[in-house]
Each structure stands twice: as structure tokens, then as C-alpha cells.
Amino acid sequence: MEQAIVERSTSRAHVVVLPFPAQGHINPAVQLAKCFTSKGLKVTVATTLSVSKSLETEGGGSLAFEPFSDGCEEDGVAKVLGIERYLERFELYGSKNLCALIEKYNGTEYPVKCLVYDSGITWALHLAKRLSLLGASFFTQTCAVTAIYHHVYHKRLSVPIQGSTVSLPGFPILERRDLPSFVNDVESYPFIFHNIVLNQFSNVNDADFIFFNTFDKLEEGVVDWVAKQWPNKVLTIGPSTPSIYQGKQDDSDKDYGLNVFAQDSSTCMNWLNTKENESVVYVSYGSVADMKKEQMEELAWGLRRSGYNFLWVVRATDQSKLPDKLVEEIAGKGLIVTWCPQLEVLAHRSVGGFLTHCGWNSTLEALALGVPMVAMPQWTDQMTNAKFVQDVWKVGIRTTGNDNGVVGREEIERCVVEVMEGERRVEIKKSLAQWNALAKEAVNEGGSSDKNIEAFAARLL
Template sequence: MEKQEIQSKSHVLAIPVPAQGHINPMMQFSKRLASKGLRVTIVIFSSKVLKHTRRLGSVEVVTVDFVSYEGKLSSDDYSKQFRAAVTRKLPELVAELNNSSGHPINCLLYDSHLPWLLDTARQLGLTGASLFTQSCAVDNVYYNVHEMQLKIPPEKLLVTLSRLPALSPLEITDLPSFVQGMDSESESESEYSLLLNHVVGQFLNFREADWIFINTFNTLEEKAVNWLDSQRSVKPIGPMIPSFYLDRQLEDDKEYGPSLFKPNLDGCMEWLDSKETGSVVYVSFGSMAALGEEQMAEIAWGLRRSDCNFLWVVRVSEKKKLPSNFVEESSEKGLMVTWSPQLEVLAHKSVGCFMTHCGWNSTLEALSLGVPMVAMPQGLSLKKR
């Protein structure tokens, strides 16, 4: 079938979770679909990106004003408000796009963390496709929890878990944090239950979706992918990073696209240019991970005493946790920025290693660019990575 004929029949509407780590892979997948001749529109519910329709290459980007996700998806109120807003707005958007584009939408591509969108797709007469943005190994763990093959919490006396298919034997502490059981010191029972139900809820209608896509690739997770595929058909489509850093099949695809953060470009790349090859430690813990003051201090003094050059991304909300005068006293060896063009940084010859929170996007970027990682897992499911 000719590309033009495919395009005339297919229009995909993509909806990511409004968090940078979810927008990025959805945006890249949208670009890939568009390159195959499909018409693709991505809708971002956020108050932090441009509030008008625009195009990014072949993908139409529509932004809808909504309070941005900033690690608040665990809030019951936020989740309910987001669901209500999307459910209310989506039929209007579909009607508007159908009228304006001349190509009726026939597929809803949604983040796996928004499984209720499959019901909306059915109500609108659309097919539904789910994109899982985490590793397939983590997907397998959550799937087994959903299917009640893994008890929550696991028996504390069981030292090694060998019953999870397609995964190496695991210690309890290797499991995603929500599978280990509630941390009574930091979580209420209701909050823990909400978080667990959210991540496991990705599989509520796992078998009903028309397609399941996973941001991974067979060479990296062949056994995990094959096992999940035996439960129902899944398609690995990763790594979803800009084509410039992979196969260069997409023209002018060097950036992800819409960003909730403003990269600090003032002197960042020039500073890297001034450093010797492989001499810089790049430190970034993503868009949501929040470290404690003691952790921040340990990292700060570790970097200082290593006598290595370092580029450290510290979000504005985290700056107050830095030791007093650390920025000024470390200026000879280190550069602190509030956000960075991470792919450009990782691809730079002066970067010798990447200290990371093990977010899946960051992990795939480092693997794709061949940058050694120092792992400091943070967040929902990162230990398993």
C-alpha cells in the first residue's frame, strides 16, 4: 500500500501522561508513525508548554491547559481531576480534528498509565493502542502482581524469588518499590494502596487493547519480551530516542520536542567543549526524583573529593538541599544547571560517565550512546532496571 493511501485512511490521536518522561517516548513514537505515512496528532494536557496548535515535523501538536504533572500522579485528587478533564475534552477534540483535518481519527494511542482511555476510545468508535514507557522486566513484575501470581507484599522470609518467568532470580529488594510492601515511615496505607493500584492498573484491560507497544528492544530484553508476548501479542518499538542518535532515518530529528522544562544552555555545551575527552561526570536524576538533603550532601562531597570535572543537573526545587556555598566553592571543577539538553550532553566527547536515577529514558539514552552509567535508582520501579 502506498504511503499516501495509508495516510488518507489513518489518523492517530496520541495522549501521553503530562510528565516529561512520558511525553518524550510518545512524541518519538508519533514521529516514527508519521514517517510511515500515518497522520498523527499528539495532545498534551499541561500548562507548561505552548498553548496553541503547532507542528513538529509531520506531527501536529495540540496543547490543552491543565496543571502539570510534577510527581503528583500519586495524588488521588490530581488523578481524578486529570481523568475528568481528559474525558470531558477528548470528544470535543476528536470532533474538532475530524472537521479541520479532513482525516477522521480512527485510533487512540494512549500511555499505559491511562488505561481508562481505552473505554473512551471504544465510546468514540476508535481502536485503542497502549504504549508502555517502562522496561519490559518491570512490566512483567507488575503483570504478575495483577494476575495474582506474586503476592503483595512478598513473604519477608523468602530470600530469593525464582518464580517470575523470564527474569533472573531476584532478591526482594530488587523488586519495584511498590511490590516490596509499604514503607510505614514514609507512606500512609491509603497512599501506598493508591500507588500500587496505579502501576498495576496498567494491566486492567491489557488483553482488550488492539495493540500493545513497549519502549524497549529485543536485544536488550529478549526473554522478558517473549514471555509477555506469550500472554498476548506485544510489540517492542524502542529505543524511542531522536533518530539523529540512532539510525538517522528521520530528517531533522535531533530533539524530542515539547518540553516542560527550559534547558539551561548558557555556557553548558561551551563548558563541555573546554574539557578533555572522557573527563566529565554527568549527574542527573531526571524530572521527578527528589533526593533527601543527606543524599544531596553525600553526592556533592563525593563529586568534590573525586577531583573530577562534573556537570550536575539540579532542578530549581532541589537547589535548597545543596550544602552551603557548594556551588561557589566547586566552580573550578563543576558546573551546576537547572536542566540540560541531555542527549547532546551524553553524546559529547568530554562526558566519561553518567550518574543516573535509572529512569528508563535516561537508561536507553545512555545505552544507545555507549555512555557508562553509575546507577543510583530512584522512584517507582527503578531498582529492577
């Protein structure tokens, strides 16, 4: 990657956007940065050197991308010995080098005025205040998940969870399985729970702005509650998906622009082109979730039993978990790839359903593109997202696992068939159309999310 791509702007207000160095956090941060440029701000996206080596940049437009060292160039993020070690390095080296990146703009016509940082990078706010900048925390998950964590942080919700259900303001009644895994299963994630989940609230009260990748009507009751916790600071700015999928005819913004895993997409797209309309189930579990071998096998045979065509993204590191002779069994009906352009796939005429882990980016993309979901969450915020997908937004069906948490092939078959055909599909498509219209209303000119970004820009200009 070039050391910097600097383009002039009509504005002297300069914002640095700092995403956490993982694809699921990078995507919404870059999309938010594009929104800032549309309001006349100059924006630099700061990416770590260790991540920038594997990034392919497309459609960045007027954005500037600058890499900085997180102290992991030799090891690479994936090779660092655990999340704890990486976060220590990230703060130690990242804070120093990001500071140098920001300070180099002092004395130029574009001094930095604001640092927008992922909510988990709490040291970034300390840095912003030390440099006399405005600081904006960006929560890339839902308001609902943030609210649950906030209740735990302030000890209004005790962990380990007691009882079978939880009642929180602005929420439907939640079963234990509807709670994020970091809350429902604290003992399995002690470091993440204390040092990331709870720590993101340690200094957030000092932030000047608090952004959420959602829109007001999607989580109305919860957004209202969250806004009361931080008066005059909370701004919903989503959904942060490329504008061409939000009803804007902008061919230059049809992808996020930064892809860690980008590869040749011709195989999957050519295969989709041979299939009938809405006849394919797209299956993807994101870039992080680690599915056990038993679950991979049940998923494979469940898809096979459904009778539908399916396109399944399986990371190279997980290929060994697939059943023997599966490729021969699914010849003509299924295609397994290590990567595909998800937005293009979801927008393809042949795709009729999305079997998803319910990561927030994937959920928003399915909403934006009107694709019914089979929700099969694995961990973190996905459980809560799946609850809302089925019971609140009514845009999909959630699978149910056995006592060991494994979703069997019969259950997978049942849910796929239900989503792909019959009355339930008709109901889901109607709900999707309604939410899709509200999402477009929020992000287009004069909508709630658009106004919030406009207000932020006005504060800086």
C-alpha cells in the same frame, strides 16, 4: 501554543497519541508519534493545556500538537493537591475534552482511527471503544517492570514480598532491592500501587495493540513471556530516542521536540567544551525524583572526592539541599545547573560517564550514546533498571546504600572511579558497543521494531 498545527498527509489514517502529562512519559510518546508519521500515518499528539503552557516545541516536523483541558489550568498540575486529586480531574475533564477533540475530525478527510494512550490512562481505552476506535496501550517502562507488575496483579507474586529473593520466568534471580519500589515498599505508595501500577492491567486485555519502549533482544526472555500473555498484540517499538542517535542522518530529529524544563543551554555546553575528552561525569536525577538532603550531601562530596570533572543537574527546588560552600569547593572541577539538554550532553566528547537514577529514558539514552553508567536508583522502576544495567547488560556499576538506603560518599567515589578508568571501563564500553549495535539494528529499516511499527501502520492504512 497554537490551538492546532494541522498538516496534510498522504494517508487518510489518523492516530491520536495521548501521553501522560509528565516529561518522562511525553518524550517516548512523541518519538513514537514521529515513527508513525514516517510510515505514512497522520498523527496528532494530544497534550493537556496545563502542560502545553510550559512546553517548548522543536522539531515536531509533520506532527500536529493539540492541547485539551484536564481541568487544571488555574492550579497547574504541580499545584493540584496530590496525585489522587489530579487523576480524578484528569479523567473527569480530560475524557470529555479529548472526546470532543477526536470527534471534531469526524466528517473530515482525516477521521481518527486509533487512540494510542499511556498505559496508566486506562479511561482512554474506554473512550476509544465508545468511539469505535482501535486502542493501543503504550507501556513506557521496560517489559521486565511490566512483567513484575503483571505477576503481582494476577497474584503470582504476593506483596508484601516474602523472602530475600524472587524467581520469575525470563528473569535472573532478583533480590528484594531489585524490585520496583511500588512492589517492594507497597505501604509507602498505597494509592499509586493500587490505582496506577495495578490498574493499568484492568482493561489492557481489550486493547488492540500493546506497545513497549524496548527492543526484542534487549529483554529477550521477558519479551517472549510478555508476548505470550497477550498473543498477537505485543509490539516492541524502541528504543524511542531521536533517530540521529540511532544511526540515521536526520538532522531534523535530534531532540524529542517537547521540553517542559527547556532553558538556555549555553552555560553547560560552553563549560563542556573546555574539558578534555571523556573527563566529565554527568549527573542527573530526572524531573521527578526527590532526593533527601543527606543523600545530596553525600553525592556532592563523593563527586568531589572522585577527582573527576562533573556536570550536575540540580532542580531549583533542590538547590537548598546542597552543602554550604560547595560551589567554592568545586570551582573549575564541577558545574551545577538547573537544566541541560541531556542528549547533547551525553553525546559530547568530554562526557565519559553518567551517574544516573536509571529512569528508563535516561538508561536508553546512555545505551544509544555509549556512555558508561553509575546506577544510583531512587524509586519506582529504577531499581529493576539498575539491576539490568549492572548484571544483565553489563553497561554500568550499581551503588550500594547503607541500612537507611543512603549511598555514602566513599561508595560514590569508588563507583565513579571504577566506571571512569581501568579494566572495568573497557569491559563496559565493549558491552555498550554490542547493545548499541543491536538497538540500531532494531529501529532501522527491516529491524524488529521497525517491522512492528510497519505492521501497525499497515493495519490502519
